[in-house]
Amino acid sequence: MVVGDVTTGTDVLIIGAGPAGYVAAIRAGQLDLDVTLVEKDAYGGTCLNYGCIPSKALITATDIAHEAGNAEAMGIHADPAIDLAGMVEWKDGVVDQLTSGVEKLCKANQVTLLEGTATFDDEHTARVSHSGEGQGSETLEFENAIVATGSRPIEIPNFEYDDEPVLNSRQALALDSVPDSLVIVGAGYIGMELAGVFAKLGTDVTVIEMLDSIMPGYDDDLKRPVKKHAIELGIEFEFGYAASEWHDRDDGDGIRVIAEPAADDETTPLELDAEMVLVAVGRQPVSDTLALEDAGIETDDRGFIETDSRGRTSAEHIFAAGDVAGEPMLAHKGSMEGKVAAEVIAGEPSAIDNQAIPAVVFTTPEIATVGLTESEAEADGFETVVGTFPFRASGRALTTGESDGFVKIVAEESDGYVLGASIVGPEASELVAELGLAVELGATLEDVASTVHAHPTLSESVMEAAENALGHAIHTLNR
Numbered sequence: 395m396v397v398g399d400v401t402t403g404t405d406v407l408i409i410g411a412g413p414a415g416y417v418a419a420i421r422a423g424q425l426d427l428d429v430t431l432v433e434k435d436a437y438g439g440t441c442l443n444y445g446c447i448p449s450k451a452l453i454t455a456t457d458i459a460h461e462a463g464n465a466e467a468m469g470i471h472a473d474p475a476i477d478l479a480g481m482v483e484w485k486d487g488v489v490d491q492l493t494s495g496v497e498k499l500c501k502a503n504q505v506t507l508l509e510g511t512a513t514f515d516d517e518h519t520a521r522v523s524h525s526g527e528g529q530g531s532e533t534l535e536f537e538n539a540i541v542a543t544g545s546r547p548i549e550i551p552n553f554e555y556d557d558e559p560v561l562n563s564r565q566a567l568a569l570d571s572v573p574d575s576l577v578i579v580g581a582g583y584i585g586m587e588l589a590g591v592f593a594k595l596g597t598d599v600t601v602i603e604m605l606d607s608i609m610p611g612y613d614d615d616l617k618r619p620v621k622k623h624a625i626e627l628g629i630e631f632e633f634g635y636a637a638s639e640w641h642d643r644d645d646g647d648g649i650r651v652i653a654e655p656a657a658d659d660e661t662t663p664l665e666l667d668a669e670m671v672l673v674a675v676g677r678q679p680v681s682d683t684l685a686l687e688d689a690g691i692e693t694d695d696r697g698f699i700e701t702d703s704r705g706r707t708s709a710e711h712i713f714a715a716g717d718v719a720g721e722p723m724l725a726h727k728g729s730m731e732g733k734v735a736a737e738v739i740a741g742e743p744s745a746i747d748n749q750a751i752p753a754v755v756f757t758t759p760e761i762a763t764v765g766l767t768e769s770e771a772e773a774d775g776f777e778t779v780v781g782t783f784p785f786r787a788s789g790r791a792l793t794t795g796e797s798d799g800f801v802k803i804v805a806e807e808s809d810g811y812v813l814g815a816s817i818v819g820p821e822a823s824e825l826v827a828e829l830g831l832a833v834e835l836g837a838t839l840e841d842v843a844s845t846v847h848a849h850p851t852l853s854e855s856v857m858e859a860a861e862n863a864l865g866h867a868i869h870t871l872n873r
């Protein structure tokens with residue numbers, strides 16, 4: 395059907411159906427608003443299609459194979475064979491199940507779904523171009539809008555994602571054969587998660603990082619077990635180098651990646667041979683393709699749309715949510731912002747006032763943080779008390795065969811209010827939820843310590859860390 399010069403109206407136009415946009419649409423539908431959700435690619439956005447879900451599916455699958463092949467201590471002798479095509483088919487099935495669920499939920503909440511690319515014409519009008527020859531475009535008039543267009547991977551000079559051996563994370567998650575060797579540029583959380591996946595698939599992985607450690611922003615004690623495990627997996631690190639170019643090798647056997655020393659010194663450039671190179675140096679907001687200026691929406695110098703505590707942009711009736719609205723670029727932060735924007739449009743007194751947003755890195759072992767670290771709390775002027783509990787003292791951790799790492803809780807010394815927590819170890823991603831709730835509820839160390847935790851569980855380590863801060867942990871020595 396050719397669509398052209400049609401004008402329709404909607405109360406709320408939402409651009410982008412990732413975890414910020416589709417969640418905003420469903421919430422707005424629940425609040426009886428007339429909603430149109432425009433998506434140019436796939437429902438569920440980066441998160442469901444090319445990010446969180448596919449990466450976690452492959453992390454789980456490769457972990458199972460790796461653990462099965464390394465469980466002699468438990469009396470298991472196995473040599474699992476990985477059928478990548480089968481693994482990818484299973485991962486794609488998970489993605490399809492979730493994305494079709496998003497579509498069904500939107501429809502069940504009376505959200506009008508529109509496939510196409512939206513750009514602003516003016517403060518109350520957007521144009522939606524439909525892809526495909528002769529598909530034309532249509533005009534949408536709106537009362538309110540939510541911009542939830544997400545982010546894209548940053549490209550570095552000389553490494554274009556259109557060149558076959560150069561991959562971004564999306565392309566790396568869609569490979570149909572395992573590369574023999576891979577250079578990963580960037581040791582941030584995406585680079586480190588994918589380094590683990592490929593190493594467990596049998597790829598020789600080398601990570602180049604400009605800085606002098608993995609995952610800048612995380613405390614050294616959290617990163618140490620992750621780096622140790624990565625080295626045990628055979629991952630090699632080259633710190634202090636910036637990838638500058640690549641070329642095909644003269645013998646036709648793969649590529650050569652050149653990296654210059656990041657500091658201006660006499661060190662010679664690095665040359666690394668590999669089959670492919672994955673660039674994971676961060677993501678940038680998708681805000682440059684929307685003609686935001688025509689709608690009166692301002693961005694900061696990095697391209698993020700600036701918003702207030704209700705998600706409003708510089709145009710009062712237009713909101714922004716998710717990666718395009720700034721750091722931290724995490725799916726759950728975007729969903730929370732999407733819900734707030736929908737509720738504010740519906741006239742509810744909602745605001746973004748969370749005390750803490752958890753962040754998780756799905757490496758082996760996992761890292762999870764929420765609220766303030768000890769040094770952040772001290773920089774904010776708090777007198778702190780810290781409690782820790784090592785997983786090697788947890789009965790449950792020992793029964794899983796994964797006992798590296800610890801739980802650390804930071805609290806106010808005077809009244810015991812929990813300010814934050816850091817965990818590195820098994821199931822850190824799940825354990826952090828209790829501590830996020832503690833921060834949100836204004837719980838004290840006493841509250842956490844006196845809550846009965848089931849035995850034998852990893853969650854007992856959270857209780858013991860709180861007890862340790864109070865000076866009476868049972869299964870570790872108190873300071």
Ligand SMILES: Cc1cc2nc3c(=O)[nH]c(=O)nc-3n(C[C@H](O)[C@H](O)[C@H](O)COP(=O)(O)OP(=O)(O)OC[C@H]3O[C@@H](n4cnc5c(N)ncnc54)[C@H](O)[C@@H]3O)c2cc1C
Pocket residue numbers: 409410411412413414415432433434435436437438439440441442444445446447449510511512513542543544545563564584680683684715716717718723724725726728756
């Ligand atoms: C490999 C990887 C792993 C990740 N793992 C995690 C994780 O474990 N946990 C976590 O919290 N986060 C993770 N993230 C980050 C997470 O994916 C993002 O924070 C999240 O997807 C942001 O949601 P969003 O709705 O803001 O944007 P997106 O999910 O990017 O969705 C934006 C949507 O807008 C659409 N769009 C853009 N412009 C237009 C337009 N003009 N018209 C119509 N549609 C448009 C896009 O097609 C896209 O579907 C990961 C990211 C990657 C790449």
